[in-house]
Amino acid sequence: MSKREANAILRNPYEILGVERRANINEIKRAYKALARKWYCILHFTHIQSFILSFVHPFDSKRRHPDKNTAKEAESKFIEITKAYEILSDPQRREEFDKYGITEDTPNFRNKPDYTGFNRFDFDPFESFFSSESGGFQFKFSTNQGNVFHKQTITAKAYENKVLPQSQSQPFIILFYGDLCFPCFHAEPVWQKIYQELEPLGVGFATIHSQHESGLARKIGVNSLPYIIGIVDGVVRHYKDDQLSLLRMIEFIRRILPKNLVTSLNDLTYEQFLEQWGDNRIRALFINSDNVVKMRYLLTAFYFKERVACGHISLNEMETAEFVHRFNIDPKMSSMLVFNEDISRPIATLSAPELKPQTMKDVLESNKFLLLPRLSSQMLFDQLCPTETLRTRRRLCVVLITNNVPEHEPQRAAMRSFIKEYSFNKDRFRFMYLFHEKQKEFVKALSYGSGSPETPVLHVVVLWRREHDRVLYEWLPSMWDTSDPQKLNQTKNELYSLLSKLIKNTEVLPNKAQVVALIDEQAHGLFGRIVKKILVMTDGIGDNITKKEVLPVLSVALSIGFIILIGYIIQHLVRIEEESIQERYRRLGKMPPGTKTKPECKLNIHELRGETYNGLVRLLKPGCRTIVLLCSNESKPKLLPKFYKCVYPYRRNKTLMFAYLMVEKNIDWYKKLLLQTLTDYKDLNINPKNCIGTVLSLNGFRKYFCVYHAKHPETSHRRRHRNRDNEGGAFLGFEDTSEEENSDVEAGTLISRRGFNTADDEDALSNILFEENLLDALPNWLERLFEGTTHRYHIQYWPEHMK
Template sequence: MQGGGVCFVLLILCVCISARIRDPYSILGIHRKADTQEIKKSYKKLAKEWHPDKNPSPDASSKFIEINQAYELLMDPERRRIFDTTGQTDDQPNFRKTYDYSSYGRFDPFDNIFSNFGGNFHFNFKHGDGTNIYMKQSITFKSYQNSIVHLSKKQPYLILFYAVWCVACAHIEPIWKRLNEELEPINFGMATVHAEREVELAKKIGVKTVPYLVMLLDGHPYHYTEPSVSMVSSVDFIRSKFPNRLVQRVTEGNLESFLGGWLDNKVRVLIFGRLDIIRLRYLTVGWEFRERAVIGYVQMDRADTDTIRARYSVSNKVDTLLVFHEDMHTPVASVAMTDLPYPTMRDIIEGNKFLVLPRLSSQSVFDALCPVESVRSRRRLCVVLVTQDDPSHDPSRAALREYAISDQARERDRVRYTYLFREKQVEFMNALTAASGSPLETNHHIVILWRKDQNHLKYEWLEGGWEVEPDKQNASQESLRAAVQRLLHSNEPMPYETVVQELFDEHAQGIVWRIINKLVSVQDYLRDNVTEDDLLPAVSILVTVLFIVAGGYIMSYLVRLEEERVAKSNFTYVDQTGKMTLQPQLRVHELRGETYNGLVRMLKPGCRTLVMLCDSESKSKLMPKFHTACWPYRKNKTLMFAFLNIERASAMEWYKRILVLGLPEPRDLNINPKNTIGTVISLNGHRKYYCLFHAKHPEGAYGLHPVPGTAEKEGLRRRHPRSGISGDFMGFSDNESESEASDAEVGDKKKDSISSNRPLLNYYSNILFEEQLLEGLSNWMDRLFEGSTVRYHINYWPDWPGK
């Protein structure tokens, strides 16, 4: 009895499958010569009208099924041809055949029949090893979002949506199996999605029918729109979705420009092949390495490629791959085989994907060239040459490139030589120049980096910079070699440490190109899914989106303008404790041995340098006030600003020397460095004199305001310095010395004059807080430019101690 029931069920199933439908043209209301667009237009109109969820008529379900069957027949070129010639309308498996009608609540007569026999009927999709191929490759919405989308940035993915009750899915199973065998070895990801279980994913992708084929590139889904699937049509679909210039055709005419384009920081790869078309494996390898390499294809049987083969001695009997760095005449790697396998091409390019002297153009490049190594004994160094995007800097880069080639055999796994464009990596350079030991002008200087973790790095500037003149180049190279070897083979700490943010991506697309690409994607989607009836709402949505995007762009542009305006008036100052404060934008140098000549000795006539004395502890408090006082003079090209760190023995010795030179006669000075904090010196390098400011020596308190050009002024200039030098504002630490100086040098009358002004200091009991040290600096600077401040003339500028 049970066997008879099974036969009866199978008989019903066969009858239903082989059921004939009436004239599909009359069902859709179109003529026999209607093209594909007319068929789609009529189908979508009728499907909306007779959809069971929208049409309450009892015949809606059967009419809707009939419309779908007619549409599927006419969209299949082979079935349509058979109907036009023979009138046969027997159902045949088709790639666009089955809708999921279960969501419409449609009666399914087979559900109850099969359940009566205690079994679940389904199509069994088998893989070669006996497993279910669709189930084996099935993914979920979570794995799609967390894994597949990210992987598609380097690996193209082909995704098939299927359902259990889908005759067409069973029909294309051999084709999917063959695609899997052909594409997986060339780095294609293959995945399937159970559309009935992963409804959210199907909705996100825009899947309406099963089976449904999607290609995923860089997170963007591309829809297969052909009515039926085959190996030829699917491969054509895959090939058409890769970017047009992903693999460029190279001939004699464009060879030089192709190989010479490495200034974009990418290596060049030439693939020699015999086929007229570019093979899929070349496209997939180009997609994987598109951020680091530019792939070119040379078809060997063309007449305009013979000289290329001869130039690089390439045989026309095998496929060949050549990798080029900066030298277009000699490849750095090559491989020749009858059929280049994907893993071999990937390994060759992976091992040579960076130029000899690559540029730090993005965070991914920085991570690859300068990896993190937290252990000091195993630290990996990154030698970075600071340049600008200017042809005049090419000699410096060429010199370091030649040095890197000669030094590649030594510690190649622990040392990488790179360069950067200062004007493009502004934040990165600001972090490196925040320390007091950074050079005044960083162009043509080398900094050696060691990354302790993702954001913290230690570094050291190469002493003397990177020289390219013949008489200085050898010295620079020896200095660099010695510094690298010292840091590699000793546990010597590096002097500076800073925190850096993510590097600016120089290759990122601008907002305009991102908008254009988005509009192209929207256009493709609308062309495949929107009819004329839906055009008006679609246009309305598109205009709304464009308006929102344009408004957002305008707002972001206005915000950027405001940020730039604020940035021009402010910059972030980081003290040695790591505290960040907002300061006016004023370049303040450190006066030390390397900068002494530029800031003092070599000043042009009429130019002066204002120097503030401080130590590491007081710098963070005094620097903002120093900036504020100097801010009105920021546009004065005759002024330079600096600070002197009195904790340096050489700095304190230099300060003592210029004080002695300013005295009428030589004497020993006992200077307490702490008392000099807050002193500001105006240095006139050309005329060899300086002026002094200190809170305990307000010159205005003496009441000396002579008229410029009078003899009285000259007499006061001779007397005033002697009276001033006897004060503790210059750093004299003992009162006895001060008394002696006052008695011996000032005289009774002058002493009485000074004493009459002493109460000004007595209000504070000779105690000043750091916040008060620069309160009178602005007024003093006004008198400085009026010429009414006291000038201490010296015969010469002393050498910097220790040089």
């Protein structure tokens, strides 16, 4: 049969399948199945006959292939009936053919299957004998599943826009199939049985053609056909079982559903479970004789997981008698009890030999809100208070503003008693409350109209949503206060009167506002989303790794661990070798090779004498200073280390130099320096021992100096009023008498010479300083020196003749 003849026949697919133009889809399917079975058997028999003859007459090519033309005709015929069925089973392509006679795909249609890409015969045990290597030909034809798979086929766009969003409340099972996939053909009846059993319970099913949606198949990781995945909450889980059956599929669905959807309860735990309605969800209890929670209960709990918390009580357990007696449960029936805030009696009861999924959903849908639910998200607000533009059908939403504190629970309880007392129609009235601290922007938008309270907390506002973000509202004038029962009853009457007035079609709410969307209080933060993602990934590892993949994964993990261990051992040995080399060089007094030493700024303290006088004082550059400590041979070992410690923080300052001066050798230089500033002391003596511990800051260029001494008025204001001699210059070493010329005040000899029998002695003791304490205040003085707050003594010239 030529290619032109084949195309001519394809122009009338009704003749190929032998059906009339008015034939329905079932008649087309039956005709296609009969023809496919017929030509499949002919083609299969031809290949088997050729295989047998190849052994009987191995060298006679004519006898080896007596039915070669028949095989080609069977293959072409099989492809023709398959293409014909594809046209007639697709309503859009069938309509195009009926109107315009078009049998081929156009750019407006999906791409037709590529039959040239079939290179393997998955199920045939004689595959190797029918390949081109054995002198035969490639077996190219398609079974093209036309019943269940094509009926449930969806596109990648439908997968993204429909399946993924719906998987938040309904688990989906999706099968990938393709052309020329004989395992898919064998899996079709099992898939149909699974679909018929689980679809009524609430499981979603769909199929995807892997060749038509190759991008989606690669994204999900489809590596063989048929390939099954499960989707829950938008997360893809792979079906890795070697066999496909109803029981294995049920186990797979149980495994991919979230854990703890239904809590097992008994007499000791059911009351605590019912009292946890503070999470803003009602409670539903499933009661039957099964020890394992049925699939229909799990799927119902997953569908209502945002609004209903579900529990299961098995009547086979010993500790359920009290519950059965309290709620009058029939042990022979399956029951469902629904509770709101009042746990003493259910708000809805359902009992039957077998609870139907749709009936359970209808009951829960009618009672899925608490008596006084909390506005915790915009989605909940849309469900409780939907928009309504017609005044005759408007729904009034009564909102109590509270804070998330236990002190406001009595007000919420009073609102619940008000709702029970008057039994308002749910179609016209909805009562709810919110937390002011969590929905501040929403409440703020309602605080500008007439009658709005200054503090909205514990007030009631009545809303009518005319548009998604625009409301009409009115505030209840009185505060919802429970401290005074009489006042509370009066407030309840005011609210009832206001609602009775507003429900009339002629009444209009006085205020308008544009509200913002409510904050989702249950939304996870960034850290919560990361943790959830990690848990989902961890939970799916067992499903995504098969037994065949365990060994490669373990091999890779062990290889990485071994490499890390070897690297750690090598690093440890290298560190030990380096330490031994460094220790060897240190013993020899050498610097270890490769040692990098940071340049450290050293502090040098020079002696101020004749040789260094010009460099340290007279020839100093502008802006430079020299800090000089006055000491003696006896006090130098004590004072110089302390001086070093005080000036060490300033070692990096390049404008400073540090020195010490021996008072025994250069007392005359020091006296000439002081006399330029203290002109009143011309004939006074200077005691070298009282000069010990003095620190001078010398500015050689500007010709001034600053003085530090333990008894200097700048250093100790505390001593200024006690010793007036300090003001005259005694702290610098001057004295009028030589009474204590031979006494060492700083060394404490005056203390040993005097007693402490009089107040004068105690006052004298307070003025005694020891060498260890002479430089205690030097750090503070240095800070003031660099701040420029110390007194400057200007001079005419620097004295000569320093030794």
